[in-house]
Amino acid sequence: MATHILALILKRNAADDGEFILVRQTPPPKFNDEVYDSFLDSDLWDLPSTKLNRVEVALEPGAVIEGLAPFSETIDFRNFDIDAAIDRALGQVGLKESNIGAWRISKFVEEPEFGPGLPVRTIYIVGELARANSHLPDVCKWMPVESCLSVLHDVKPDNVRVGNLAVVGLVNESSRSSEQKVHTSLRYQEYPPGVFLVPMKSRTGKPFLTTNLIIFAPAIVSGKLSDNSCAISGDVLIVDPGCHTNVHEELLKIVAALSGKLIIFVTHHHRDHVDDDWSHDYTLVSGGEDILIGDQRLKVVFAPGHTDGHMALLHVNTHSLIVGDHCVGQGSAVLDSTSGGNMTEYFHSTYKFIDLSPNILIPMHGRVNLWPKNMLCGYLK
Numbered sequence: 001m002a003t004h005i006l007a008l009i010l011k012r013n014a015a016d017d018g019e020f021i022l023v024r025q026t027p028p029p030k031f032n033d034e035v036y037d038s039f040l041d042s043d044l045w046d047l048p049s050t051k052l053n054r055v056e057v058a059l060e061p062g063a064v065i066e067g068l069a070p071f072s073e074t075i076d077f078r079n080f081d082i083d084a085a086i087d088r089a090l091g092q093v094g095l096k097e098s099n100i101g102a103w104r105i106s107k108f109v110e111e112p113e114f115g116p117g118l119p120v121r122t123i124y125i126v127g128e129l130a131r132a133n134s135h136l137p138d139v140c141k142w143m144p145v146e147s148c149l150s151v152l153h154d155v156k157p158d159n160v161r162v163g164n165l166a167v168v169g170l171v172n173e174s175s176r177s178s179e180q181k182v183h184t185s186l187r188y189q190e191y192p193p194g195v196f197l198v199p200m201k202s203r204t205g206k207p208f209l210t211t212n213l214i215i216f217a218p219a220i221v222s223g224k225l226s227d228n229s230c231a232i233s234g235d236v237l238i239v240d241p242g243c244h245t246n247v248h249e250e251l252l253k254i255v256a257a258l259s260g261k262l263i264i265f266v267t268h269h270h271r272d273h274v275d276d277d278w279s280h281d282y283t284l285v286s287g288g289e290d291i292l293i294g295d296q297r298l299k300v301v302f303a304p305g306h307t308d309g310h311m312a313l314l315h316v317n318t319h320s321l322i323v324g325d326h327c328v329g330q331g332s333a334v335l336d337s338t339s340g341g342n343m344t345e346y347f348h349s350t351y352k353f354i355d356l357s358p359n360i361l362i363p364m365h366g367r368v369n370l371w372p373k374n375m376l377c378g379y380l381k
Contacts, residue, residue: 002110004052004075005122006085007165009106010093013128018146020170023048023092024139025163028374036377039354044370045143046163047170048092052080052123063097065125066104074108075123086125094137101130109168112187113199114329114367116207124169145171152192155319157357163370164191182215183257184250191368192318192360194218194296200243200251204272207331208365211272213251214239214322216315217258218294230297231289235260237298239313239322240364242273263291267324268310269339273364285311301356303349306333308340310349314356321358326350327375329366350376 010021022045030037058078063086068077083097090096106124113119136142148162148171155161162171172190182188188198194217199210216237236258243251255262266274287302291313301312306325313322326349327333335341353361354376361369361376369375 002119002121003117004080005049005120005165006052006082006089007047007049007122007124007169008086008089009047009124009126009170010095010100011126011128013101018144019142020145020166021048021093021136021140022046022143022162022166025370028371031377031381033381036381039373039377041371041373042158042161042359044161044163045141045166047124047165048089048140049122049165050085050088050092052082052085054079055081063103066102068105071105071108075121093140094135095129099130100127102128107169110187112189112197113210114212115199115209116330116366122165122169149193153317155317155359157319157359161359161370164189164368167191167193181257182217182254184254186247186250189368192320195315195318195320195362197362197368198254201247202243202272204365205334208328210365211240211242212362212364212366213241213243213254214362214364215254215258216293216296216298218296230292231285231300232263232283233261233292234263235294237263237265237291237293239265240267240273240324242271242275263293265291265311265313267312267322267364268307270307270325270336273324287311301352303352304340304342305335305346305349306341307336308342308345312349312353314358319357319359320362321353321356321360321372322362322364323353324364326353326363327361327369327379328363329369332379347380350380 025044025046059081060078061082063083104126106126109122111120151162168191172193182196184198186198188196190196196215198213200213202211204211241251285300287300289300291298297316299314299316301314303310303312303326310324312324325333335343335346354373358372361372
């Protein structure tokens with residue numbers, strides 16, 4: 001079983017590979033608390049999308065969608081109400097089925113094993129407008145791929161953001177490919193571009209089964225930077241290689257394929273984040289240090305609470321915050337009192353994260369969170 005999502009890539013015509021329609025996403029509900037509701041995440045724009053509902057009796061789609069045959073062994077489209085989903089997604093941009101000249105399937109993406117709920121599988125279909133439409137609702141806009149890349153690679157706090165559906169479904173393939181590739185049979189996610197999440201089986205606590213190995217491999221390197229203020233520098237970074245021994249071969253395969261100087265960052269000492277094999281030749285950090293990977297800068301953030309020495313990493317260019325176990329993708333975090341976990345420090349670290357105004361939160365267990373301030377305020381509340 002899985003949750004299925006339909007995402008629409010709407011273009012002006014078949015020859016237009018540059019622009020597509022994005023929809024301003026609805027933020028999570030407010031807390032009805034003056035303090036918490038004052039912390040607002042910036043606007044998030046993504047592809048129009050909706051959940052695909054299953055039908056009890058096989059249903060042939062009324063819409064003509066080219067290219068379904070190669071995916072027939074992966075998914076039976078007759079098990080879903082495709083037409084109703086297309087209508088709902090088009091409604092988000094003020095369009096109807098009659099506005100679309102042709103449909104074709106673009107890709108089918110199976111989410112990595114983030115857990116603990118059902119995996120998400122996304123079907124991307126491309127729609128070509130039958131005629132130019134200049135009267136989109138205020139919640140929609142045309143955006144070129146180049147503008148998306150600019151927003152993603154040179155992020156400013158509280159600026160507009162582009163969501164993961166657009167990035168995974170379209171932008172990653174349109175951007176210049178990184179020389180670094182993730183060589184693994186495991187499913188992984190690249191969001192934002194150049195930041196790879198590979199959930200790997202680990203000795204973590206329930207309800208999770210995996211720890212996210214994060215691989216930072218800049219896709220665009222304009223030249224090495226020389227900066228004596230950086231604590232350490234390299235060509236590629238991995239975070240928390242604490243997978244179970246039965247997937248060590250997969251980890252070694254990933255590491256062996258990474259070229260250049262490899263830096264390993266550990267958020268904290270728990271066994272599902274690091275083991276003794278990585279304990280040699282290390283540099284201690286205490287917060288505030290800069291790490292330079294290619295021409296991309298990350299800042300170490302001291303974030304005690306989960307443990308007394310817990311660290312986070314802020315990727316300055318994309319303003320993505322790798323939060324370790326301070327937050328998890330579902331439910332709430334745990335404070336380890338046997339390792340100096342402390343609620344007062346946890347609160348201080350949470351407010352520190354809010355002040356950083358990150359664009360996304362990347363936990364070590366579960367999915368990326370696209371509404372960071374809302375999530376952090378939820379933890380405080």
